Amino acid sequence: MSADIILETEGLTKEFAGFAAVGGxxxxxxxxxxxALIGPNGAGKTTCFNLLTKFLSPTRGRIVFKGQDITAMQPADVARLGLVRSFQISAVFPHMTVLENVRIALQRLRGNSMDFWRSRSVLDQYNNKAMELIADVGLSDFSNWTAVELPYGRKRALEIATTLxxxxxxxLLDEPTAGMGHEDIARIAQLIKRVAANRTVLMVEHNLSVVADLSDTITVLTRGRVLAEGDYATVSNNPDVREAYMGVGHA
Amino acid sequence: MVHAAPPSQAAAVKPPSFLRANAEAIAFVVMAAGLIVAPFFTYPLFLMQAMCFALFACAFNLLIGYVGLLSFGHALYFGWASYLAAHAAKVWGLTPELAILTGTATAAILGLVAGSLAIRRQGIYFAMITLALAQMMFFFALQMKFTGGEDGIQAVPRGYLFGLIDLKNEAAMYIVVLFIFLGGFLLIYRIIHSPFGEVLKAIRENEPRAISLGYKTDRYKLIAFVLSATIAGCAGATKAIVLQLASLTDVNWPMSGEVVLMSLVGGLGTIFGPVVGSFVILLMQYKLSVVGEWVLVIQGIIFVSCVLLFRRGIVGEIAARFKG
Structure with a gap:
């Protein structure tokens, strides 16, 4: 395995009662x-994500992250290795403020999360760092809002700030622009481009203009299998892809 | 586009919680003052018993209200701690504070064992495992020699606190119980408002997300479970010393049910709710003892109406009105 491959799967398979949602x-x-991971509905993209982050266990196959076999690891350990996911349904802590949401992630890193005898005010030391992250995703004016009150697009932004x-x-971003209006999509795409400057991003995305704009490599999945792989030009000119996916999408 | 927020902006985040923090402090002072003057107006023994149950309910509420885990077997820790405390004081001749510590430690160990098994499951399965383990330990209590079976452990000596202060003196005993209750209450308050409590809240709000941020959520749940069992045990051990009795009542399943009722009536997930709830329920049992078994029917009606109409409980309803 060459050094510039950060994540690799071999014959990754997940069967539900005999039906292969992801097959090899x-x-x-x-x-x-x-x-980017694209494909029609039911192609196995989200299942793939759940397998990679260990929220599901594969029936067969191997997952290697940074040269380490993570196939049998617990999801929290995978996150600790530096492979962190977002969810299709916005994953915030709804009745905590924007600031508290981001601080939860920071306090895990700095490691005083088991301290049940200390006052919560020790968490104030993370406020400045948290506010920087919040500013980064354009939520400065919302920092003391309860997450549940945020409009959808802002929730996604908060989720990304928490992950960052x-x-x-x-x-791993699961449909980062799903359900968003035009303005939000542009802002999130900008954000992804910016955060990807010094890290790797694997995303499931339906919005093809976002995919075309952002992705270096695209893998097309259908019925749990890889149909094609390459940059946008290669993939979009592949006749199989046109038939299975683009044909539907661009008809 | 990376611009750091000015420090003033970070500082401006806090204000909304300021009023509420003060309201809690005021309520605590009122509660403490009330408990200091109350023995001049009513029976100290009743108040001491009520404080033990209040602490028990607070410990239970730590789990259901702040982690979202419904334990249906908390009598296990309350009851077994009271057995061990009674045994330590009566047979081993330990001083009351050591007897209470013995009971509390017993509950902590039982909590660790039961908790490690129960937190592997969620919802109704979690409740059923806690209930099954508690009933198993109830039968042990029934069969074992040292518990005295149906008789329980009677005539437990209150002894001398630190070998010095005679706790047969009602005022001295009262002060000890008041200290234990307020100490336990403040400990729970601190746990809820700690970095650990913040993670518990996150787990209750969205567990998969907490896991995806790298939290081993089972470990946090287990610590919360053990803390809850330990404090419940402290309450049970204290009760055994106060009433000079440990009996099957404290370890049987209706006790597990009663603590659910107390927390629910007062308000789940509110810090003062279980205190109010246990005083209300005990007062009712006490005042209505003339009607005999009917007290259970009345409790049942209260339980149903709480669930149907006032799901937030007494304190929860007041807090909601206060905020609105």
Whole structure:
């Protein structure tokens, strides 16, 4: 395995009662790239994500992250290695403020999360760092809002800020622009481009203009298998892809 | 585009919690003052018993209200701690503070064992495992020699605190119980408002997300479980010394149910709710003792109406009105 591959799967398979949601996927994500996973509904993209972050256990196959076999690891340990995911449904802590949401991630890193005998005010030391991250995603004016009150696009931004607080080497974004309006999409795409400057991003995304704009490599999945792989030009000119995916999308 | 927020902006984040923090402090002072003057107006023994139950309910509420775990077997820790405390004081001849510590430590160990098994499951399965383990330990209490079976452990000596202060003196005993209750209450308050409590809140709000941020959530749940069992045990051990009795009542499942009722009536997930709830329930049992078994029917009606109409409980409803 070459050194510039950060994440690699071999024959990754997940069967639900005999039905292969993901069937023998070999994925190689280059360090520092933005890699998109696309495909029609039910192609196995989210299952793939759940397998990579260990929220599901694969039926067969191997997952190697930074040269380390993570196939049998616990999800929290995978996150600690620097492979951190977002969720399709916005994953915030709804009844905590924006600031508290980001601080939760920071306090895990700085490690006083087990201290049940100390006052919560020790967490104030993270406020400045948290506010920087919040400013980065354009939420400065919302820092004392309760997360549940935020509009959808802002929630996604908050989720990204929380994820970035961990400063992960690799980000897995599950449909980062799903359900967003035009303005929000542009802002999130900008944000992804910026955060990808010094880390690897693997994302599932339906919005093809976002994919075309951001991705270095695109893997097309259908029915749990890899149909094609390459940059946008290669993939979009592949006749199989046109038939299976683009044909539907661009008809 | 990376611009650091000016420090003033970070400082401006805090204000909304300021009023609420003060409201809690005021309520605490009122509660403490009330408990200091109360023995001049009503039976100290009743108040001491009520404080033990209040601490028990607070410990239970730490788990259901702040982690979202419904334990249906908290009598296990309350009851077994009271057995061990009674045994330590009566048979081993330990001083009351050491007897209470013995009971509390017993509850901590039982909590660690039961908790490690129970937190592997969620929701109804978690509740059923806690109930099953508690019932198993109830039968041990029924069968074992040292517990005295149906008789329990009676005539437990209150002894001399630190070998010095005679706790047969009602005022001295009262002050000890008041200290234990207020200390336990403040400990729970601190746990909830600690960095650890912040993670518990995150786990309750969105566990998969907490895991994806690298938190080993089972470990946090287990610590919370052990803390809850330990404090429940402290309450049970204290009760055994106060009433000079440890019996099957304290370890049986209706006790587990009663603590649910107390927390629910007062308000789950509110810090003062379980205190109010346990005083209300005990007062009711006490005042209505003339009607005999009917007290259970009345409790049942209260339980149902709480669940249907006032799900936030007494303190929860007041807090909601205060905020609105």
């Amino acid at each position: 996927v070999d994925l190689r994500v280059a360090r520092g790239s933005i890699h 607080a961990l400063d992960p080497e690799m980000l």
